[in-house]
Amino acid sequence: MSKTTEGASISTDDLIAENTTGLQSTWKEAPRGWGHSLHRLSPYIGGFPPALAHYFIRRFSDVGDSVLDPFSGGGTTPLEAALHNRKGYGNDIFCYAYTLSKAKCNPVNPENFEEYLDEKLDEAASVDNTGMRLLDNEDLQVFYSDYTLDQILRLREVLHDDDSPKAMYLKAVMCGILHGPSQMFLSLQTKDTYSGTANYVREYAEKHDLELPERDIRPKAIQKHELAQEDFIPPWVSSQTKITQSNATDLPFESETADLIVTSPPYMQTLNYDWNNWIRLWWLNTPREDERDNLVSTQDTDKYREFMRECLREMYDVLAPDSVAVLIVGDVRKHLSNRKQILNTAAIIAEEAQQYTDFDVHGIIDDAYDVENRSYVVFNRLKYDHDEDDEGRETIDRCLILKKGSPEMSTEPEIDWEKELYKSA
Ligand SMILES: C[S@@+](CC[C@H](N)C(=O)[O-])C[C@H]1O[C@@H](n2cnc3c(N)ncnc32)[C@H](O)[C@@H]1O
Structure with missing residues (x-):
């Protein structure tokens, strides 16, 4: 019998990508902390591991393609794309995210x-x-x-x-x-x-x-x-990247300019970006109140759906025909008056995409990455506390894969994680 996900009326069974089993471990085979030294310029809470971006970039794009992240945070996707001979486009409305993405993609030699x-x-x-x-x-x-x-x-x-x-x-x-x-x-x-x-x-x-x-x-x-800058930085990184600071509902990129999207939108009110970074915002001379007004942070599922609907339409527009969008989203814990509930955010977004945009839902890969491998967990050598709702379900991260048109859903790329580590500069 199919099980209905919390917070979405769609059945989880309908959303599981047909080929998830073989895929699940792929990026997890990367050694802990894998990635270019530039990724560690400054921590970004809520960032995903470079290996995850790398995997999808290798899987769904070719050398010379453009890879966009409309919520680029610390700039993981655009940097990873540029390091691997793609054009890396990043956008984030948050001042610290913009500064960090811009710096990583334009390192001073x-x-x-x-x-x-x-x-x-x-x-x-x-x-x-x-x-x-x-x-x-x-x-x-x-x-x-x-x-x-x-x-x-x-x-x-x-x-x-x-x-x-x-x-x-x-x-x-x-x-x-x-x-x-x-x-x-x-x-x-x-x-x-x-x-x-x-x-x-x-x-x-x-x-x-x-x-x-x-x-x-x-x-x-x-x-x-x-x-x-311990690892070698290819000389083309700056010229092959573009970083912008806009609302993801209105991206400053022309229609059909991205060959792939790899992104991680905000998961309702899980992280309070302005408060978590109050010293950095002070340093950047940006009033916290202004940032708070810009950032999407809501516990209201309907408002979140509305926001994601607009973002999905925008993503569809900037994507080239026959291409893929990968969205990494975590489940969200919601406190109701008498119990804790875990919402499957990926299923909610999949439902929005299916009902209100021309995207086709390819599937959801559960447990996108090991929580122990989140960048801020690695940075701080933390033990991550798993979160559970009253029925014992844990919050996990998931990859939602959307298709525009009929892209080539090629088989997994062969990645030798040890070999693809960067040599010292
Ligand atoms: C989960 S984080 C992305 C982390 C990123 N993948 C990384 O590896 O660092 C979500 C991002 O969405 C950004 N954000 C929130 N509301 C936004 C909006 N309306 N438009 C653009 N970016 C927004 C936040 O600033 C945050 O950086």
Whole structure:
């Protein structure tokens, strides 16, 4: 008997891709943390592993094709596409996502970085910052010594209105060292994936006798840059990528320009991107309230459906004829008044695609990737807590595969994950 998914009236049996069994382990065979060093420029909560993007890019596109991610987050898809001789297009409405995607896809080359950094630090040194005049958020004093905060404030002032590729790269390098758990970071010991609240960090610091370290930006930024560029970066990456900052309901790409979409839309209200990144947003001079208004974050299933319907129509429009869209989405835990319910977001989106667009649903691959391999879990070496509803169902991630026209649904690519690791630059 077919089972109806929670939150969608469609039957799960109808949605299972005919060839999922053989597929499931493919990207999971990649060694933990697989991927180019640039992917690790700065953490992006909610990002998917580069191996997953790589797998679908290899499977559904050819060299020279264009691969688009309308919700590009940390830029995993466009970077992975460009590294493998495709055009990589990324879009995200969120300022931190845009900065990070742009930086990864336009890395400053190793010889020029130190010179540029020194030039900007020199300019920063002459900014008038008497008595920390520029400090507009006192919570930052919980994370930084006055010595380090003074440098951050000055550099922020210098880079404020500069959106040149070099400035975007330096801003992203700074996002990668602003806070974290070791001496590689500018803050006291805290998380790197998200910015903790000042109250929590203050109490934690008091309890563990943590001191505010006096650290200089220069060595930390150079170290981060060198680690990010440890692997060889093909010279065409910048010219083969395009990153935009728009609403996914209205993408700034012409009709029929993408040969493949590999993306991961927001899963209702699972992640609070503006709050999780409040220090990075402050650093990027972007008011959190503005970001919150732009980002789609709703617990209301009908509103979410409406939003995804518009996005799917837009994706259909930008896709070339006979091509594929892969959407990675996680189940969502919903608290009802008397119980917890797990919603199968992929099934909800599949239903929208089937009913309101010309996409055909090829299928859903359950358990898209091992939760242990989520980028922020790997970054922080966390143990991920599985979430369950009252019936014991776990939240898992799923890949929804949609077809426009009749694309070639080729067999699995042969990927030798060890060989496809990048050599040191
Ligand atoms: C699950 S994350 C994508 C992560 C990405 N695949 C990666 O590997 O880093 C979803 C993204 O959707 C973005 N987003 C939310 N609402 C949006 C909208 N209306 N238009 C464009 N992007 C949006 C968020 O900023 C977030 O980066």
